[in-house]
Amino acid sequence: xxxxxxxxxxxxxxxxxxxxxxxxxxGIVGFLVGIIIALKLVYPSFxxxxxxxxxxxxxxxxxxxxxxxxAGNVMFAGIYYSLQRLCKARMFSDVxxxxxxxxxxxxxVSAALTLPFGFTTSKEYAELxxxxxxxxxxxxxxxxxNMLGTIWKRREKHMYVAIWFYIATFLTVALLxxxxxxELPVSFLKSYSFYxxxxxxxxxxxxxxxxxxxxxxxxxxxLMYYFIPKIAERPVYSYKLSIIHFWALIFLYIxxxxxxxxxxxxxxxxxSLGTVFSVMLIAPSWGGMINGLLTLRGAWDKVREEPxxxxxxxxxTAYGMSTFEGPxxxxxxxxxxxxxxxxxxxxxxxxxxxxxxxxxxxxxxxxFPRMYRTQLFSKKLANTHFWIATLGIMFYAIPMYWGGxxxxxxxxxxxxxxxxRYANFLETVTQLIxxxxxxxxxxxxxxxxxxxxxxxxxxxxxxGSLVRNEEAYAAPAQQKAEPTHAEGWHRVLxxxxxxxxxxxxxxxxxxxxxxxxxxxxxxxxxxxxxxVKPYTPLEIEGRDIYIREGCVGCHSQMIRPFRSETxxxxxxxxxxxxxxxxxxxxxxKRTGPDLHRIGGKYPDSWHYMHMKDxxxxxxxxxxxxxxxxxxxxxxxxxxxxKIITLRKLGVPYTEGFEKLAEADxxxxxxxxxxxxxxxxxxxxxxKEIVALIAYLQRLGTDIKAKPTxxx
Amino acid sequence: xxxxxxxxxxxxxxxxxxxxxNSLPRWWLYMFYFTIVLSVGYMIxxxxxxxxxxxxxxxxxxxxxxALLKKANAGNSAPKALPTSPLTDAxxxxxxxxxxESVNSLCSTCHRNDLGGQVGPNLTDEYWIHGCDLPTIxxxxxxxxxxxxxxxxxxxxxxxxxxLLQVASYILSKKGSNxxxxxxxxxxxxVKCGDEDDEHxxxxxxxxxxxxx
Numbered sequence: 001x002x003x004x005x006x007x008x009x010x011x012x013x014x015x016x017x018x019x020x021x022x023x024x025x026x027g028i029v030g031f032l033v034g035i036i037i038a039l040k041l042v043y044p045s046f047x048x049x050x051x052x053x054x055x056x057x058x059x060x061x062x063x064x065x066x067x068x069x070x071a072g073n074v075m076f077a078g079i080y081y082s083l084q085r086l087c088k089a090r091m092f093s094d095v096x097x098x099x100x101x102x103x104x105x106x107x108x109v110s111a112a113l114t115l116p117f118g119f120t121t122s123k124e125y126a127e128l129x130x131x132x133x134x135x136x137x138x139x140x141x142x143x144x145x146n147m148l149g150t151i152w153k154r155r156e157k158h159m160y161v162a163i164w165f166y167i168a169t170f171l172t173v174a175l176l177x178x179x180x181x182x183e184l185p186v187s188f189l190k191s192y193s194f195y196x197x198x199x200x201x202x203x204x205x206x207x208x209x210x211x212x213x214x215x216x217x218x219x220x221x222x223l224m225y226y227f228i229p230k231i232a233e234r235p236v237y238s239y240k241l242s243i244i245h246f247w248a249l250i251f252l253y254i255x256x257x258x259x260x261x262x263x264x265x266x267x268x269x270x271x272s273l274g275t276v277f278s279v280m281l282i283a284p285s286w287g288g289m290i291n292g293l294l295t296l297r298g299a300w301d302k303v304r305e306e307p308x309x310x311x312x313x314x315x316x317t318a319y320g321m322s323t324f325e326g327p328x329x330x331x332x333x334x335x336x337x338x339x340x341x342x343x344x345x346x347x348x349x350x351x352x353x354x355x356x357x358x359x360x361x362x363x364x365x366x367x368f369p370r371m372y373r374t375q376l377f378s379k380k381l382a383n384t385h386f387w388i389a390t391l392g393i394m395f396y397a398i399p400m401y402w403g404g405x406x407x408x409x410x411x412x413x414x415x416x417x418x419x420x421r422y423a424n425f426l427e428t429v430t431q432l433i434x435x436x437x438x439x440x441x442x443x444x445x446x447x448x449x450x451x452x453x454x455x456x457x458x459x460x461x462x463x464g465s466l467v468r469n470e471e472a473y474a475a476p477a478q479q480k481a482e483p484t485h486a487e488g489w490h491r492v493l494x495x496x497x498x499x500x501x502x503x504x505x506x507x508x509x510x511x512x513x514x515x516x517x518x519x520x521x522x523x524x525x526x527x528x529x530x531x532v533k534p535y536t537p538l539e540i541e542g543r544d545i546y547i548r549e550g551c552v553g554c555h556s557q558m559i560r561p562f563r564s565e566t567x568x569x570x571x572x573x574x575x576x577x578x579x580x581x582x583x584x585x586x587x588x589k590r591t592g593p594d595l596h597r598i599g600g601k602y603p604d605s606w607h608y609m610h611m612k613d614x615x616x617x618x619x620x621x622x623x624x625x626x627x628x629x630x631x632x633x634x635x636x637x638x639x640x641x642k643i644i645t646l647r648k649l650g651v652p653y654t655e656g657f658e659k660l661a662e663a664d665x666x667x668x669x670x671x672x673x674x675x676x677x678x679x680x681x682x683x684x685x686x687k688e689i690v691a692l693i694a695y696l697q698r699l700g701t702d703i704k705a706k707p708t709x710x711x
Numbered sequence: 712x713x714x715x716x717x718x719x720x721x722x723x724x725x726x727x728x729x730x731x732x733n734s735l736p737r738w739w740l741y742m743f744y745f746t747i748v749l750s751v752g753y754m755i756x757x758x759x760x761x762x763x764x765x766x767x768x769x770x771x772x773x774x775x776x777x778a779l780l781k782k783a784n785a786g787n788s789a790p791k792a793l794p795t796s797p798l799t800d801a802x803x804x805x806x807x808x809x810x811x812e813s814v815n816s817l818c819s820t821c822h823r824n825d826l827g828g829q830v831g832p833n834l835t836d837e838y839w840i841h842g843c844d845l846p847t848i849x850x851x852x853x854x855x856x857x858x859x860x861x862x863x864x865x866x867x868x869x870x871x872x873x874x875l876l877q878v879a880s881y882i883l884s885k886k887g888s889n890x891x892x893x894x895x896x897x898x899x900x901x902v903k904c905g906d907e908d909d910e911h912x913x914x915x916x917x918x919x920x921x922x923x924x
Contacts, residue, residue, distance in 0.1 A: 085726040160725035226728070235729035239721055244735060248743070268765045272757050276750035283743035290739060332766075418781050423855075423862045424817070561770035563777055572770065602860040606821070606830040617820050617830065678895060679829070 019077035030065030056550025092149025103139035118548035165222030180207035197578025237294035245287025255511035278330035285323035307382035315358025343404025374464025395442025403435035529576035542695025570597035807881025828894030
C-alpha cells in the first residue's frame with residue numbers, strides 16, 4: 001500500500017463500550033431471574049405467591065433477557081467492533097448507532113415492565129406485545145441501515161466471512177420477526193395472533209427455530225470468524241469451507257422449524273421436512289466448528305495462556321455438540337423421547353451458556369483492554385471465571401439430560417397388565433426435584449463466574465481510559481490494486497454487498513415458502529371438524545388469563561398419537577381442533593401434565609381447590625398457587641373488542657354478538673359459581689378463577705362424543 | 712489430515728486476518744453427502760413408497776400390539792377371587808387408614824380425611840354412585856375412574872392386595888360416621904345403595920370404571 005494515499009478516520013469505540021456494559025448488566029439480571037425460576041421448581045413457595053414474581057410470568061422474562069438482552073447486546077458490541085475494523089471505516093452514522101443502542105435498551109426495559117405484569121402474546125421468544133414488536137422492527141432496521149451503510153462506505157474491496165454472517169443475521173431476523181409478529185390489537189397491550197392453531201404453530205416455530213439460527217448462531221459465528229484469528233494470530237483454516245458452510249447453513253436452517261412439532265397435529269410431510277433438513281444441517285454447522293478449531297492449530301499454547309481463547313474453545317466445542325444433538329433429536333424416535341422434557345432445557349442451555357456466553361465473554365475480554373488501552377486487570381480472575389462457568393454448565397446440563405430421559409421413560413412405562421405404571425403424572429415430577437436443585441446450583445455457579453467477570457472488566461476499564469475515537473488509516477477502496485489474477489465467482493460476490501444480500505434473501509426465503517404455502521392453501525392439511533366451535537365469551541376471558549399467567553410455560557395442549565399419551569390424557573389432538581386458537585397454546589415443555597383433554601375430567605371444585613392450593617389436590621406438586629385469581633374481579637371492558645377482533649381474524653361469531661357477549665359471559669359464570677357454591681366453596685361469579693375454570697372445562701371437549709345417558 | 716494442498720495462504724487480508732486455501736476436509740464433505748442421501752431416502756421411505764407410514768399408522772400399530780398383548784395375558788391369568796367380607800380388627804383398620812391418608816395414594820385429597828367428600832363423593836353415607844359392597848369397592852379402587860380424575864390404584868399398580876383390602880375395609884368401617892359438613896349427595900344417585908337389584912360380583916365388573924355412571 002506504499003503507493004496509495006492513506007485516509008485518516010476513527011473507529012467509534014464508545015458505542016462498543018455501551019453495548020458491552022449493557023451486556024454485563026443484562027446478563028447478570030437474566031441469569032438471576034433464571035436462578036429464581038429454577039428455585040421455584042424446587043421450592044414452589046419461594047418468594048411467595050406474588051403475581052408479578054410467579055413462575056409463568058418470569059420464565060419469558062428470563063428467556064427474553066438472556067436471548068435479546070445478554071446475547072443481543074454482546075452481539076451488537078462485537079459487530080460494531082469488528083465491522084468497523086473489517087470495513088476500515090467508522091460506523092455509517094453515529095446517530096443511528098445511538099438510536100440503536102438506546103432503542104434496544106428501551107425495548108428491554110419495556111419487556112421487564114410488561115412481562116411480569118402479564119402482558120404477553122404467549123408465543124415463545126416473541127412474547128412482547130404489539131407496540132414493542134413495532135419498536136423492535138424499527139430499531140432492528142436502524143441497526144441494519146447502519147450496518148449496510150458502513151459496508152457501503154468501506155475501504156476494503158471484499159467483505160470478510162464475518163460480514164456475510166452479519167448480513168444474513170440482519171436480513172433474516174427482520175423477516176422472521178415481522179412475519180411471526182402479525183397480530184391484531186384489541187387494546188394498547190393486548191392482541192391476538194393473525195394465525196390460528198396449526199398455522200400459528202408452524203409460523204411460530206419457523207420463527208423460534210430460526211431465532212436460534214439467526215440470532216444466536218449466525219452472528220456468533222461471525223464473531224468467531226473475527227475474534228479467533230485475531231486472538232490466536234493464525235490464518236483461518238479454510239476459505240472454501242467458509243463459503244460452503246455459510247451458504248449451506250443459511251439455506252438449510254430455515255426449513256428445520258417443524259422439528260419442534262414432531263408428532264403434533266402438523267401434517268406428516270411438513271414434519272418430515274423438519275427432520276431431514278435438520279439432519280442435513282449437521283455438516284454445515286460443523287463446518288463452522290471445524291474452521292474455528294482448526295484455525296487454532298499451532299496456537300494451542302496460546303489457549304493455555306489466554307482466557308478468551310479458553311472460552312472460545314469451550315464455546316465451539318459446545319456448539320459442535322448442540323448442533324449434533326439437535327439433528328439427532330429431530331429423528332422421530334429420539335424426539336418421541338426428548339420432546340416436552342427437561343432434556344430440551346439442558347440442550348438449549350448448553351447452547352446459551354457455553355456457546356453464546358462463551359463467545360460473548362471471550363469477545364468482552366478481548367475488547368476491553370484494547371478499547372481502554374491497558375492490560376486485562378487479572379488473567380487469574382478470568383481463568384477462575386472460565387472454570388466456574390464451565391463447572392456451572394456441567395452442573396446445569398447433566399442433571400437436565402438425565403432427568404429429562406428418566407421422566408420420559410416414566411411417562412411411557414406400562415405394567416405387564418397394560419396400564420401406565422406412573423398413572424399419576426406427579427410421581428414423574430417429584431423424582432426430578434433433586435435434578436432441579438442441582439440445576440439451580442449450576443446456574444448459580446454460572447452467575448458467580450459472571451460476577452467475577454464483571455468485576456474483572458470493571459477493574460480493567462478503571463486501569464485505563466476509554467479511547468472513544470480510535471485513530472486508523474487506510475487507503476480508499478478504489479485506490480487499492482486490482483487483483484493480478486482472475487477472481488473466483490464468490491470473491492467477486494464479496495465485493496457486491498447488494499447482490500450478496502439479494503442472494504441471502506433468496507436462500508432464506510425458499511424453505512419458508514415451501515412449508516407455509518401448502519399449509520395455507522391445501523385444505524386437506526387441516527381437516528375440518530364440524531363439532532369444533534368458537535369459545536364462549538367467558539372462555540375467551542379464561543383463555544386470556546391462561547395466557548397472562550404463562551400456563552403454557554409448563555403445560556402443553558397437544559397430545560401426541562402415542563398409546564402412552566392417549567391412555568394418560570385421552571384422544572390425541574387433531575389439527576381441526578385448533579382452528580379458532582389465536583394464538584395456539586400447544587406449549588413446548590411438560591413440567592406439568594398436558595391439558596388438551598382436561599375439560600370435563602375433573603369437577604369444577606377440583607380446579608377451584610387446585611389453583612388455590614395445588615398441594616391440596618396433589619400433595620408434593622411444584623405448581624405455584626394463584627390466590628389472586630380468587631380476589632381479582634373479571635374485567636369485561638375489552639370483551640366486546642375481543643369478539644370483534646377474533647371475528648376479523650375469521651372466528652365465526654355472528655354479527656352483533658359482541659353486544660351480547662358480556663351478558664353471555666355473566667350467565668355462564670353464574671352457573672359455575674353456583675356449582676362451586678353447592679360444593680361449599682365461597683366464591684362469586686365475578687372472580688377470575690371462574691373464567692379460568694370455564695376455559696379449562698371446555699378444553700378438548702368439542703370432539704368428545706356426548707356421554708351416554710345415565711342409566 | 713490428508714489434504715491436496717496444505718496451508719497455502721490466499722492473498723486475502725481482512726484487518727490483518729489471513730485465510731488458507733485448504734480444501735474441504737474429506738470426511739466433512741462425505742458426511743454432508745451422506746446426510747443428503749439419507750434425507751432423500753427418508754422422504755421416499757416415509758412418503759413415496761405407497762405404504763402408510765404416517766404417525767397415525769404408527770399409533771394404530773401400537774394399539775393393535777397392546778390389544779394382542781392384553782388378549783394373550785387375559786388367557787393366562789384367571790380373574791382373582793376377591794374377598795367378600797371386610798376386615799374388622801383394629802390393626803388392619805389402622806393400616807387401612809394409613810393408606811387412605813398417605814400422600815402416595817391420594818384418597819384423602821379428594822374424599823377428605825374424614826371421608827366426608829369434597830371433590831370426590833362422601834364415602835360415609837348410604838348413597839354410593841358405583842356400588843357399596845366390598846368386592847365392588849376394591850375393584851373401583853383398582854381401576855379408578857380416570858375420566859373423573861380418580862387414578863387406578865390397587866393390586867396392579869400402587870397397592871398390594873393386602874393394602875387394598877385394608878383400605879376398602881377402612882372405608883366401609885366409616886359408614887355412618889356422619890362427618891360434619893359432608894359433600895351433598897350427587898344427583899346421579901338418589902337410591903340408597905343396596906336397595907336395588909344390580910348385584911356386583913367379584914371379578915365380573917372389570918369395566919365398571921369405564922362406564923362412567
